[in-house]
Amino acid sequence: MHYIVFDLEFNQDFSSFQEQNTIIKRSKYPFEIIQIGAIKLDLDFNTIAIFNRYVKPTIYSKVNSFITELTGITTEQLLIQEPFFEVYNAYIEFIGNTESIFCIWGMSDIKELFRSVDYYKLDPNPLPKMFINLQPYASKHLNISEKKLLGLQNAIEMLNIPITYNFHNALYDAYYTAEIFKKIYTSSIQPKLYDPSYIKIRPIQRKKQIDYDSLIQQFRKMYGRDMTEEEQEIIKLAYKMGKTHQFLK
Template identity: 70%
Template sequence: MHFIIFDLEFNQEFSSLQHSDKNISQYPFEIIQIGALKLDEEFNTIATFNRYVKPTIYTKISPFITELTGITTERLLTEALFPEIYKAYEAFIGGNESVFCIWGKSDIKELFKNAEYHQLSTRLLPRLFINVQPYVSKYLSISQKKLLRLQHAVELLNIPMTYAFHNALYDAYYTAEIFKRIYSISGQPVFYDPSYVAVKLRQRQPKRTIDTDKLLQQFEKMYARNMTEEEQEIIKLAYKMGKTNQFLK
């Protein structure tokens, strides 16, 4: 058995949506980078994976994502498409008997959603996973309702900050270092059922349209000035990301 500690970077820029044949809510956050470490049962790193992905759902990288990760539209133009990267990632994992380790559930959800969108089989992906994030709060005797950001957890655990954050490989590295510290209290891996998530999504209330003008007017009222075009795009993206409920504590 191996532990696959992985992290993803996403993009979602609706203004550059390639196709419009589906409801917008059906489009996933598009994966633009996969970073992972493979650990043996003694927590030794035996392999790493780091690949960027050429986007096919959204033609442009959001300015917010570029500012956060440093990844630009131009940076990804020469990269391989998701199906090729996904197959390479499957080969790296080496079978579904491994255990995924993640910082928050959004990464595993989006991995399966991206595979489904591209009509790729997920039978070789591990179904057992450990969400490291809540166990850090337990380890530090903090309320488990208070989920820490990765960088904050790294700081509290005195892990040397050798690399920048918001890079999939580096964030996977930090998650692995945290996992080694808290493994004794992390409990047994739990089963991930993507079909259960799909059922929950289908039961959502009918989609309601955002009044973008009023949203932006509210921010302009709060800051007593007009928002720039870049600020407007960041506000709209942040609102849409919040609507996915991925970041609820």
């Protein structure tokens, strides 16, 4: 059995769609994966293989300037790479046939990986079915509320793991995630089954109604008199407009 510790870098630039549509349905398009980095560990946490591939874009024709500034990845660098389906096949070969567990920092990477596989109509079956999200376990290890999820760099610093590479590089971030895994691992860290079709159902919140009678009564107390009908309408309108936050500076 192996652990596949992986990280992704994404791009999204709607101004550079390769597909020319009159109306762009943005929710249809995933964040485009432009780098996959992974470390394969055995059960004793020894590194037995490394994967690092950049991806030629096919959805967006250029890398967003913010992404370039963050990751150092440029459009020119990616144009000479292979497209996603080629890199995905190489990634599957890297993972191999041995039973494996994905290890990730946060849920976004695994979600976008499966989303991209679905978008390109590729076979997701060779991917590991089980995963460990190390982010909440790191918070627990550091005696921080599991609801307070740390960024990767903050966790590395708090765990006193040496910083030897830049962050926001898929391979280096996978390396740091692997180092965290080694540092915090206990038998209580158990993998979970990943279901890419799962959608979290949020509870329906009861629509709140404004108690205008109490609102007007408060103004009566403030001014020591009854409010005219015109004043009451102005108060109600001002309250509604204030709730939209449109006049905040």
